Amino acid sequence: MDLDVLGQRTRLYTGGRAFDRRLPAVVLVHGAGHDHSVWNHQARHLAHHGFGVLAPDLPGHGASAGQPLASIEALADWLAAVLDAVGVERATLAGHSMGSLIALEAAARHPARAAALALIGSAAPMPVAPVLQEAAETDRPKAHGMINQWSYTPASHLGASPAPGLWLPGANARLMGHQHAGVLATDLAACNAYQHGQQAAAEIRCPTLLIYGERDQMTPARAARPLREAFTAVPGGTRVVTLPATGHALMAEAPDGVTDALRGFLAAR
Amino acid sequence: MTTTPYGRETLALHAGQSPDPTHGSRAAPIHFTTSYVFPDADRAAELFNLERPGHVYSRISNPTNAVLEERVAALEDGVGAVACASGQAALHLAIATLMGAGGHIVASRSLYGGSHNLLGYTLPRFGIATTFVDPRDPDAWRAAVRPETRLFFGESLGNPGLDVLDIPSVSAIAHEHRVPLLVDATLVSPCLQRPLELGADLVMHSATKFLGGHGVAVGGVVVDGGRFDWEASGLFPTLTEPYDGFHGMDFAEESPVTAFLLRTRREGLRDFGACLSPMNAFQLLQGLETLPLRMRAHVDNARAVVAHLDGHAVVERVSYPGLESHPDHDLAARLLPFGCGSILSFELKGGRPAGRAFIEALKLFSHLANVGDAKSLVIHPASTTHFRMSAADLAASGIGEGTVRLSVGLESAGDLIADLDRGLHAVAKLLKE
Numbered sequence: 172m173d174l175d176v177l178g179q180r181t182r183l184y185t186g187g188r189a190f191d192r193r194l195p196a197v198v199l200v201h202g203a204g205h206d207h208s209v210w211n212h213q214a215r216h217l218a219h220h221g222f223g224v225l226a227p228d229l230p231g232h233g234a235s236a237g238q239p240l241a242s243i244e245a246l247a248d249w250l251a252a253v254l255d256a257v258g259v260e261r262a263t264l265a266g267h268s269m270g271s272l273i274a275l276e277a278a279a280r281h282p283a284r285a286a287a288l289a290l291i292g293s294a295a296p297m298p299v300a301p302v303l304q305e306a307a308e309t310d311r312p313k314a315h316g317m318i319n320q321w322s323y324t325p326a327s328h329l330g331a332s333p334a335p336g337l338w339l340p341g342a343n344a345r346l347m348g349h350q351h352a353g354v355l356a357t358d359l360a361a362c363n364a365y366q367h368g369q370q371a372a373a374e375i376r377c378p379t380l381l382i383y384g385e386r387d388q389m390t391p392a393r394a395a396r397p398l399r400e401a402f403t404a405v406p407g408g409t410r411v412v413t414l415p416a417t418g419h420a421l422m423a424e425a426p427d428g429v430t431d432a433l434r435g436f437l438a439a440r
Numbered sequence: 441m442t443t444t445p446y447g448r449e450t451l452a453l454h455a456g457q458s459p460d461p462t463h464g465s466r467a468a469p470i471h472f473t474t475s476y477v478f479p480d481a482d483r484a485a486e487l488f489n490l491e492r493p494g495h496v497y498s499r500i501s502n503p504t505n506a507v508l509e510e511r512v513a514a515l516e517d518g519v520g521a522v523a524c525a526s527g528q529a530a531l532h533l534a535i536a537t538l539m540g541a542g543g544h545i546v547a548s549r550s551l552y553g554g555s556h557n558l559l560g561y562t563l564p565r566f567g568i569a570t571t572f573v574d575p576r577d578p579d580a581w582r583a584a585v586r587p588e589t590r591l592f593f594g595e596s597l598g599n600p601g602l603d604v605l606d607i608p609s610v611s612a613i614a615h616e617h618r619v620p621l622l623v624d625a626t627l628v629s630p631c632l633q634r635p636l637e638l639g640a641d642l643v644m645h646s647a648t649k650f651l652g653g654h655g656v657a658v659g660g661v662v663v664d665g666g667r668f669d670w671e672a673s674g675l676f677p678t679l680t681e682p683y684d685g686f687h688g689m690d691f692a693e694e695s696p697v698t699a700f701l702l703r704t705r706r707e708g709l710r711d712f713g714a715c716l717s718p719m720n721a722f723q724l725l726q727g728l729e730t731l732p733l734r735m736r737a738h739v740d741n742a743r744a745v746v747a748h749l750d751g752h753a754v755v756e757r758v759s760y761p762g763l764e765s766h767p768d769h770d771l772a773a774r775l776l777p778f779g780c781g782s783i784l785s786f787e788l789k790g791g792r793p794a795g796r797a798f799i800e801a802l803k804l805f806s807h808l809a810n811v812g813d814a815k816s817l818v819i820h821p822a823s824t825t826h827f828r829m830s831a832a833d834l835a836a837s838g839i840g841e842g843t844v845r846l847s848v849g850l851e852s853a854g855d856l857i858a859d860l861d862r863g864l865h866a867v868a869k870l871l872k873e
């Protein structure tokens with residue numbers, strides 16, 4: 172569905188079922204240069220199993236109007252505005268990569284809005300290689316190639332997509348290609364600039380799930396550890412799921428793994 | 441191509457498949473099954489509902505077919521593909537996904553005879569009209585567009601005159617009118633040209649031809665480039681409005697880059713049912729493994745044959761875009777830098793009787809209605825593939841009474857030339873009489 176958020180048309184994918192605000196809400200936030208469609212499987216599953224799902228296209232991404240926002244903090248406030256627009260007080264905030272930082276920051280800035288937090292392929296800080304940032308600014312196909320190179324495991328570089336007939340590297344490159352010029356560069360700069368992640372994590376008191384890809388090269392386990400260890404105030408500690416043989420493109424490479432981890436986390440609450 | 445770090449030879453061997461996790465089989469296993477066991481009732485519903493990826497029934501998807509689909513998509517630099525029963529099925533699937541009764545297509549008039557039949561005679565029965573245009577005339581493409589036009593269609597190398605489709609220009613005109621360009625790339629294969637990189641939006645193949653290469657399996661595949669913006673176009677309600685026939689799905693909202701493929705599979709394969717047998721998929725995969733090697737050898741042999749025929753005493757003219765005399769020579773240099781394939785045609789002096797005498801004298805070339813086999817093939821279009829067309833239409837497609845089409849195979853070049861000499865000799869004898 173399309174909704175007005177802060178005066179701008181915003182695409183909210185609801186997983187194939189009309190959004191029902193009486194159901195427990197789950198917000199799924201995509202990563203840099205992407206749109207809501209990275210969540211197809213997870214969104215459809217949750218929407219058909221008792222949750223109200225909102226997978227927005229971030230401003231300037233996909234079918235949402237406006238310019239991409241330049242900071243994770245601004246995006247976190249925008250996420251709260253999305254909840255206002257649909258009339259939802261509290262939601263589970265889930266995000267992938269850049270989207271995970273947005274969810275994290277939103278949960279820290281607006282603790283009353285976060286029923287729970289799920290971070291997928293997350294690290295904070297999330298430094299962006301200068302070569303990638305430069306390519307995103309000057310040579311987008313090259314940047315998309317680099318992201319593909321680092322997003323997939325060696326096996327999924329050659330495909331064998333879980334979804335029949337899809338060529339994942341092609342689909343990912345084309346999804347990024349669909350975004351307007353400047354979107355990816357703005358997103359990556361926002362990731363790189365975000366320094367508040369560990370502090371935000373320390374403030375989180377809602378149940379928190381971390382999903383990692385065992386073979387993630389973009390946010391490898393080593394880089395992810397400081398953030399994981401920063402969640403010191405979560406009652407009972409964070410729940411961690413590491414998906415085997417999975418890279419950074421977790422929802423594409425291990426759709427069922429991500430779905431089951433999210434569903435199990437939501438069910439346990 | 442920046443999408444993947446791998447080159448075409450590697451993709452032709454590996455894309456879409458990792459060794460079978462159960463048994464470690466290195467070759468792609470043939471999943472000869474119609475259906476797939478659901479672990480439990482919940483999972484069944486989830487699969488039907490696309491909450492989980494996977495296979496339900498082999499009319500809609502099959503693991504062996506999926507390897508083929510992914511491999512062709514990788515070679516074409518698309519986002520995915522749907523394999524189907526034949527090249528004809530691929531063309532029909534693409535059209536049926538994009539439009540219904542009332543739709544209109546602008547197509548090159550230089551088409552494979554079967555495509556011409558479908559567009560010119562059969563689809564009008566279902567309310568889909570086609571205007572055929574001279575593929576070399578940009579104004580003709582533009583002038584043929586109507587408010588109800590939903591597709592541009594042409595062949596990379598037009599049959600049988602081997603017109604080179606100016607994909608960048610024709611796609612630009614299509615995009616001016618917010619419609620996609622579908623290219624039949626059967627005669628070039630992704631080893632000689634990737635239409636999607638040149639501006640095409642969709643590519644189809646008769647996999648029966650070069651992709652398989654062995655001439656043992658009929659099959660087709662349609663590849664989506666994922667670049668066309670269906671929502672921005674606004675002309676494709678099949679992709680941008682909820683479809684009651686499949687969970688009320690709005691395909692372009694579901695997935696902007698794979699909307700076309702979603703509907704092609706979930707409606708087109710499901711309802712029209714022109715699915716590919718997994719056995720055929722396996723055989724086509726065997727062929728694909730050597731596609732890059734074969735295409736190089738095809739081109740080398742074709743060049744040798746062309747050099748031999750060009751200027752021969754009983755040959756009026758040779759049509760091969762690699763020749764400077766071909767009207768599209770410069771375009772071919774730009775769009776087909778690795779060669780113009782191995783299909784060529786030539787006009788014999790002496791018309792129809794000469795054509796017949798030529799073909800009957802050959803021993804190595806097989807006289808049959810196919811192209812793109814590893815074995816060399818020959819045909820006389822006016823009496824076979826294009827026999828339904830009127831004389832005027834025939835001439836408009838650049839076919840004469842003495843036109844002979846060759847599909848140059850992988851035999852020793854010297855043997856092919858010796859065989860052609862048998863035919864040329866017979867024609868010379870006929871002309872003397």
Ligand SMILES: Cc1ncc(COP(=O)(O)O)c(C=O)c1O
Nearest residue numbers: 526527528552624626646648659
């Ligand atoms: C260029 C071209 N397109 C499409 C087709 C149709 O393919 P199939 O015979 O696999 O249905 C053919 C078959 O000859 C062809 O040559």
